[in-house]
Amino acid sequence: xxxxxxxxxxxxxxxxxxxxxxxxxxxxxxxxxxxxxxxxxxxxxxxxxxxxxxxxxxxxxxxxxxxxxxxxxxxxxxxxxxxxxxxxxxxxxxxxxxxxxxxxxxxxxxxxxxxxxxxxxxxxxxxxxxxxxxxxxxxxxxxxxxxxxxxxxxxx
Amino acid sequence: xxxxxxxxxxxxxxxxxxxxxxxxxxxxxxxxxxxxxxxxxxxxxxxxxxxxxxxxxxxxxxxxxxxxxxxxxxxxxxxxxxxxx
Numbered sequence: 025x026x027x028x029x030x031x032x033x034x035x036x037x038x039x040x041x042x043x044x045x046x047x048x049x050x051x052x053x054x055x056x057x058x059x060x061x062x063x064x065x066x067x068x069x070x071x072x073x074x075x076x077x078x079x080x081x082x083x084x085x086x087x088x089x090x091x092x093x094x095x096x097x098x099x100x101x102x103x104x105x106x107x108x109x110x111x112x113x114x115x116x117x118x119x120x121x122x123x124x125x126x127x128x129x130x131x132x133x134x135x136x137x138x139x140x141x142x143x144x145x146x147x148x149x150x151x152x153x154x155x156x157x158x159x160x161x162x163x164x165x166x167x168x169x170x171x172x173x174x175x176x177x178x179x180x
Numbered sequence: 181x182x183x184x185x186x187x188x189x190x191x192x193x194x195x196x197x198x199x200x201x202x203x204x205x206x207x208x209x210x211x212x213x214x215x216x217x218x219x220x221x222x223x224x225x226x227x228x229x230x231x232x233x234x235x236x237x238x239x240x241x242x243x244x245x246x247x248x249x250x251x252x253x254x255x256x257x258x259x260x261x262x263x264x265x
Contacts, residue, residue, distance in 0.1 A: 028255055044232070058265055074212070075188060076264070077186070077188055077238070077241070077259070079241050080241035080242075082256070083242075084243075095218055103182065104265075105264060137265055140261065141263075141264060143243065143262065144264045144265075145259060145262050145264075146182045146263065146264025146265070147264070159190045159260065159263075160263040161261075161262055161263070162260070162261030
């Protein structure tokens with residue numbers, strides 16, 4: 025169980041092995057990697073800058089992770105979120121969930137992404153080819169994705 | 181009361197600074213009161229807080245709603261809706 029906020033890149037394989045290497049109680053591992061798209065609203069971007077609220081970000085991610093632990097029988101979980109200046113194609117976020125069975129691992133991974141997108145204090149600013157920066161708007165679809173979980177019963 | 185105020189993303193850019201320590205006047209009791217007060221502190225603050233309904237807030241690193249009381253707060257942050265992930 026861990027959360028990390030960092031400027032450095034991450035490697036999915038290395039992180040997964042570090043989290044789960046040698047364990048034999050795990051039957052399902054789900055990894056989700058979010059990456060920087062090279063366009064926004066049909067226009068190319070040259071970079072994406074991620075700002076965050078140090079201290080609160082980690083606290084929110086830990087709250088989200090604890091909520092997932094309470095809802096699903098997870099063997100382990102990991103959230104890594106990058107901050108700073110990123111380029112198209114770069115990794116932004118990694119979520120790893122592990123459980124004895126796949127339903128818990130899939131469900132928890134999607135839940136973690138939906139929750140962190142709407143609760144963790146990160147803000148994205150995209151820079152276009154003309155050098156102009158534009159803050160990304162929060163998406164209604166992300167909020168709708170979150171509300172879906174509040175209506176679901178706890179999952180075995 | 182005296183608190184540390186933090187600003188993030190376009191709220192920070194519009195105000196022109198990321199933090200300050202401020203003594204709030206009596207009568208400022210809730211987050212919504214703080215926003216109304218801050219908006220009177222000059223054109224840059226008026227611009228940052230021109231749409232209070234889109235401003236999010238945290239007290240001591242926990243999300244709060246506009247009607248949350250600020251009594252006992254050490255750090256209050258204002259920011260746009262979050263866009264991580």
